[in-house]
Amino acid sequence: MSTSVLSRPEGSTRSYPAYSRPLWRRVLFTREFAVIALLVAVIFYSNNNVPNFDGPLTFYYLFLDIAPILLIALPMTLVIITGEIDLSVASVVGLSSVLVAQLHVEAGLSIPVAGLIAILVGAVCGAFNGFLVAYVGLPSLAVTIGTLALYRGIAVGLLGTKAVTDFPEKWTDLAKERIVEGHAYPMILIPFVVLAIAFVLLLHFSPFGRGVFEIGLNDEAAHFTGVNVQRTKFLLFVLAGAVSAFAGIYYTLRFGSARGDNATGLELQVIAAVLLGGVSIFGGRGAIHGVIAGVILIGVISSAMRLESYTVNKINIVIGTLLVLSVISTSFLGWAKDLWSRRGRGSGPSSSEKNGQHRQAVAADESTNER
Amino acid sequence: MSDTLLVEPSAVSPTKRIVGELLRSREIAVGTVLVLVIAFTTIKSPSFLFSDNGWRDLLLTPSLLLLLAVGQTAVIITRNVDLSVGSTLGLTAYFTGKLFVDHPGLPIIAVFVAGLLMGALLGLVNGVLVAFFRVPSLVITLGTLYIYRGIFLSWAGSSRINPSDLPHGFLDLGTKQILTIPVLTIIGLVALGLTGYYLYTARGGRELYAIGSDPDAAVLYGLPVTRRVIGAFVLCGALAGLAGVVYTARYGTVSSNAGYGMELQAVGAAVIGGVAIFGGSGTVWGAAIGAFLLVTINRALPVVGISDFWQRAVVGALIIAAVVLDRVLSARQERRLIAARDETREPSA
Numbered sequence: 001m002s003t004s005v006l007s008r009p010e011g012s013t014r015s016y017p018a019y020s021r022p023l024w025r026r027v028l029f030t031r032e033f034a035v036i037a038l039l040v041a042v043i044f045y046s047n048n049n050v051p052n053f054d055g056p057l058t059f060y061y062l063f064l065d066i067a068p069i070l071l072i073a074l075p076m077t078l079v080i081i082t083g084e085i086d087l088s089v090a091s092v093v094g095l096s097s098v099l100v101a102q103l104h105v106e107a108g109l110s111i112p113v114a115g116l117i118a119i120l121v122g123a124v125c126g127a128f129n130g131f132l133v134a135y136v137g138l139p140s141l142a143v144t145i146g147t148l149a150l151y152r153g154i155a156v157g158l159l160g161t162k163a164v165t166d167f168p169e170k171w172t173d174l175a176k177e178r179i180v181e182g183h184a185y186p187m188i189l190i191p192f193v194v195l196a197i198a199f200v201l202l203l204h205f206s207p208f209g210r211g212v213f214e215i216g217l218n219d220e221a222a223h224f225t226g227v228n229v230q231r232t233k234f235l236l237f238v239l240a241g242a243v244s245a246f247a248g249i250y251y252t253l254r255f256g257s258a259r260g261d262n263a264t265g266l267e268l269q270v271i272a273a274v275l276l277g278g279v280s281i282f283g284g285r286g287a288i289h290g291v292i293a294g295v296i297l298i299g300v301i302s303s304a305m306r307l308e309s310y311t312v313n314k315i316n317i318v319i320g321t322l323l324v325l326s327v328i329s330t331s332f333l334g335w336a337k338d339l340w341s342r343r344g345r346g347s348g349p350s351s352s353e354k355n356g357q358h359r360q361a362v363a364a365d366e367s368t369n370e371r
Numbered sequence: 372m373s374d375t376l377l378v379e380p381s382a383v384s385p386t387k388r389i390v391g392e393l394l395r396s397r398e399i400a401v402g403t404v405l406v407l408v409i410a411f412t413t414i415k416s417p418s419f420l421f422s423d424n425g426w427r428d429l430l431l432t433p434s435l436l437l438l439l440a441v442g443q444t445a446v447i448i449t450r451n452v453d454l455s456v457g458s459t460l461g462l463t464a465y466f467t468g469k470l471f472v473d474h475p476g477l478p479i480i481a482v483f484v485a486g487l488l489m490g491a492l493l494g495l496v497n498g499v500l501v502a503f504f505r506v507p508s509l510v511i512t513l514g515t516l517y518i519y520r521g522i523f524l525s526w527a528g529s530s531r532i533n534p535s536d537l538p539h540g541f542l543d544l545g546t547k548q549i550l551t552i553p554v555l556t557i558i559g560l561v562a563l564g565l566t567g568y569y570l571y572t573a574r575g576g577r578e579l580y581a582i583g584s585d586p587d588a589a590v591l592y593g594l595p596v597t598r599r600v601i602g603a604f605v606l607c608g609a610l611a612g613l614a615g616v617v618y619t620a621r622y623g624t625v626s627s628n629a630g631y632g633m634e635l636q637a638v639g640a641a642v643i644g645g646v647a648i649f650g651g652s653g654t655v656w657g658a659a660i661g662a663f664l665l666v667t668i669n670r671a672l673p674v675v676g677i678s679d680f681w682q683r684a685v686v687g688a689l690i691i692a693a694v695v696l697d698r699v700l701s702a703r704q705e706r707r708l709i710a711a712r713d714e715t716r717e718p719s720a
Contacts, residue, residue: 026394085509087635138694141452142648145635146690153684160680260680265632268454268513281507313524320517327506327514 031278031330033288039221039297046304053307059184064176064254067188068093068247068263070292072270073277074199075129075240077291080274082215082233084133084140085284088292090266091151092125094259096248098155102259111253112172119245125151126241127234134233148267156260164258173255188250195243200288208232216283259314272323273298281327298322395592397645398657405664412671419674427546427553431621433666434559435460435614440639440644440662441559441566441655442610447604447641448570450583450650451501451508453604456611456637458519459493460630463615465523468532468625471541479541483616490612491605493519497605502597508604516634524627534623544620555617560611567655579603583650639686640665643693 016265027033046053072089079086097117103114129147173354177187203209211232214222223229252258279286298319305315383391393399409429413420420426439456448454462620470482497515501508502715534542547554570576578599582589589596619625644661646653668689669682677685 005441132691132695134694136698138698142642142694143691145638145642146687146694148635148687149639149683149690150687153681153687157678157681157684160678194599268516272513272517275510275513281510311525313521315521316517317521317525318513320521322514323517324500324511324514327510328500328504331504 014172030287030290032287032293033044035277035290035297039300041194042297042300042304046300046307050304050307053304056182058270058303058307060178060186062296062299062303063184063186063189063276065303066295067186067192067254068251068266068275069270069298070192070264070295071250072193072244073291073295074195074288075115075236076270076274077277077279077286077288078203078209078212079140079236079240080271080279081283082214082236082285083130083219084233084236085271085281086126086129086140086237087144087267087271088125088129088147088151089240090263090303091124091148091155092241092244093248093251093263093266094126094261095151095155095251096122096245097258097262098159098260100249100252101167102158105164107168108308111168115246115249118249119242122245122248123238123242126238126244129241130234130237133237134230147289152260152264155262159258159260161260165256167253167256172256175250180299188254191246191310193211196288196292203288212236213284216280216285269298272319276323276326278326280330398654398660401644401657401660401664405660405667408664408667408671412674415676416674417669426551427548428668428670429555430556432670433663434450434553434556435618435621436636436640436662437556437559437659437667438562438610438617438632439633440640440658441563442607443637444641444644444646444653444655444658445566445570445579446508446607447638447646447648448579448583448653449600449603449648450586451603451651452512452638452648453461453494453497453508453601453607454512454634454638455515455519455634456607456614457630458516458523459490459608459611460615460618461518461625461681462493462526462691464618464625465527465532465580465615466620466627467616468536471538472532472536475538479538479544482541483613486591486612486616487609488612490615491609493612494605494608495601497608501604502600520631523629527625531627532619532625537623539617541620542623545623555621558613558617562613563655563659566606566610570655575599579713580651583652585651597671606656623637636665639690642690645693645697647697648694661693 052058072093076089099118099121100111100114103109103117104111107114109117125147129140132138132143174187179185179187179190183333203212211222211227211229214225214227215232216230219229223324237252248263251263255262273295274286274291275294276297277286277291279291301318302312302315302320306312307320409420418425420429439460443453443456467482467486470477470485472669483693493515497508497512500506500511500515545555549557570579578589581592581594582596582599586596615630618629640662641653641658642648642661643664644653644657644659646658665686668685672678672682672685
C-alpha cells in the first residue's frame with residue numbers, strides 16, 4: 001500500500017497466459033492453497049506429535065479464541081483488496097463492548113436491544129471512516145490511526161478503569177455453548193459461517209465484488225468502467241465497523257466482562273492473519289478461503305505451541321516470522337519464476353510478453369544502478 | 372493573490388516571500404496550538420509551567436516520543452512506515468539495563484553507543500527486508516513488531532530491570548538539568564537538529580524526499596533508492612534505540628510494557644506535524660512539535676479538569692483534524708493554481 005507500483009507482485013492481474021493452464025492447476029497452485037496445505041500439515045504434525053492436541057478441548061478453545069479475528073477478517077479482506085486499510089477495528093470492538101455494558105446495566109435494556117444499538121454505533125463508526133476515506137479522499141492509514149485513538153478514547157472515557165461483569169448467565173453461557181454437545185464447535189461459528197458465506201458471495205460472485213478487485217488494481221480505471229468507487233469503499237468501511245461491533249458483543253459475553261481496553265492490539269492480529277492468507281497489501285488480490293485458513297493457521301500454531309508449553313512471546317516470534325516470510329516468498333518466487341522463464345526462453349524477454357516487459361526493463365535499470 | 376502564484380519565487384520581494392512562507396508554514400500553526408494549550412493550562416493552574424517540576428516535566432516527558440517521531444518522519448518521507456519502533460524501544464531499553472547488570476563498570480557513553488547500534492541493527496533488518504525484497508514496509512514492520520517484542524519478552528522472562536541495577540550516574544541523567552533544561556531533552560533536541568539539518572541540506576536527505584514523492588521517477592532518475600531506503604530505516608531504528616536508552620535513564624525500570632503501542636503515537640505525532648503519510652513532504656521540526664503537542668495535551672487534560680480517560684479521544688480527534696486540514700488546504704491551493712493558470716492563458720489566446 002505504501003511502496004511503488006513497480007513492486008506490485010507478478011500475477012496480480014488476470015492475463016491470457018494465466019488462463020491457458022487447466023482449471024485444477026489454476027485452483028491448486030495458488031497462495032491460498034499453499035496456506036491451506038500448510039494448515040493441514042501443521043494440524044497433521046500436531047495431532048501426531050503434540051500431546052493432548054487431539055483432545056476434545058483444543059479446538060473448542062481454539063475457535064472460542066480466534067472467533068473475533070475470524071469475524072473481523074472477513075470485511076478486512078475486502079477493505080485491503082480495495083487497497084485501503086482499517087486500523088480502527090479493535091477500538092470499535094472495545095467501544096461496542098463498553099456500549100453493551102452501559103446500555104444493559106445503566107439503561108436496563110435487554111442484551112439483544114443493547115447489542116443491536118452497539119452494532120448500529122459500530123456501523124456509524126465505520127461510516128465516519130468510510131466518509132473520510134472515500135468521499136473526502138484522505139489516506140486510510142492516517143484516518144484510521146486517528147479513529148483508532150478516537151474510538152478507543154471514547155470507550156475508555158465512557159467506562160474509565162471500571163469493568164462491568166454482571167451480565168445475565170443465559171447470554172454469557174450462550175457465547176460459550178457448543179452447537180452439538182460433545183463436539184468441538186462453539187455456537188459462535190454459526191453466525192461466522194453465515195457471514196462467511198455472505199462475504200464469499202459478495203466478494204467472489206457478485207458485480208460488487210468484481211468492483212472491489214478492480215478498485216484494488218486501479219481505482220481510476222475502475223471508475224471509468226462504471227464502478228462506483230466511492231460508494232464501494234464507503235460500504236466496506238461500514239461493514240467493517242458493523243462486524244467489529246458484533247465481534248465486540250461476542251468478546252464481552254465470552255469473557256463476561258466489559259472494559260474500555262478490551263481487545264487492544266487486535267487490529268494488528270487481524271491484519272497479520274489477512275496478509276498471511278494471501279491478500280496483497282497493494283490491493284487487487286486475495287480470496288476469503290485463504291484468509292480463513294490464515295486465521296486458523298495462526299490459531300493452530302498458537303495452541304499447539306501453548307500445549308508444548310512455549311510462552312506467548314515465542315508464539316509471537318513465530319507468527320511474526322511467518323508473516324515476513326509469507327510476503328517475502330511472493331516476491332522471491334516471482335523473481336525465481338522470472339529468472340527461470342528467461343532462461344527457458346534463451347535470450348531475454350524478446351518474445352511478446354508486453355505485460356511484463358516494461359517492468360523487466362525498469363528492473364534491469366535498477367540493478368545496473370545499484371551496482 | 373492569484374497573480375503572484377505563478378511567478379518564480381525569486382521574483383517576489385524577500386520579505387513578502389518570508390511572510391508568506393511563515394503564514395503557510397505548518398510548523399508555526401502546530402506550534403501556535405501548542406503555545407495556546409500551554410498558556411490556557413497555565414492560566415488554570417500556574418504550577419503547570421512555573422513550578423520547577425512543571426517546567427521540567429513539560430520538557431522531559433516528550434523527549435521519548437520526540438526521538439521516535441523524528442526517526443519515523445525520515446521513514447514516512449520515503450513513502451514507507453516503521454511500525455516496529457515501539458518494540459525496538461522496548462528491546463533496547465532492556466538491553467541497556469542488562470548491560471549494566473552484566474558489566475557494572477561500563478562507562479555511560481559506551482552504553483548509549485551500544486543502544487544506538489542495537490537499534491540501528493534492528494532498523495537495518497527492516498530496511499534490508501523492505502528494500503531488497505520490494506515488499507510493503509507496513510507488512511514487514513508489522514512482522515518485526517511481533518518478532519522484536521517476542522525476543523524482548525522471552526529474553527526478559529519474568530525478570531525486570533530495577534533502579535537498584537543501574538549506576539547512580541546513569542539514573543541521575545533522568546533528573547539532571549543544564550540551564551534548567553533536562554539532559555534527556557537536550558539529547559532529543561540534538562538528534563532532532565542533526566536529522567533536520569541532514570534532511571534539509573544534505574544530498575542524501577533531499578533524495579529521501581524525491582523517493583517519497585515518486586518512487587518510480589526516483590528509480591528512473593538514477594537515485595540509489597535501495598540504499599537510501601535502508602538508510603532511512605537504519606536512522607529510524609537507531610533513534611528508537613537511543614529512545615530505549617533514554618527510557619531506561621528516565622524511568623529506571625524496564626517492565627514488559629516498555630514502548631507498547633508507541634509506534635502509532637509516533638506516526639500520529641508525525642501526521643499532526645504535517646508529514647504526509649504518502650511521503651515526499653513534511654519536516655522533522657513539524658513532527659517534533661507534533662510530539663510535544665501530543666504529550667502536552669495528555670498532561671494538560673487532567674489539569675483543566677477533563678478526566679484523563681478522554682485523552683486518547685482528544686488525540687484521535689487531533690490527528691483527524693490535522694489530516695482533514697491538510698486536505699482542505701491542498702485542495703484550495705490546487706483551485707487557486709488552476710484559476711491562476713486560466714487567467715494567464717486567456718489574454719494570449
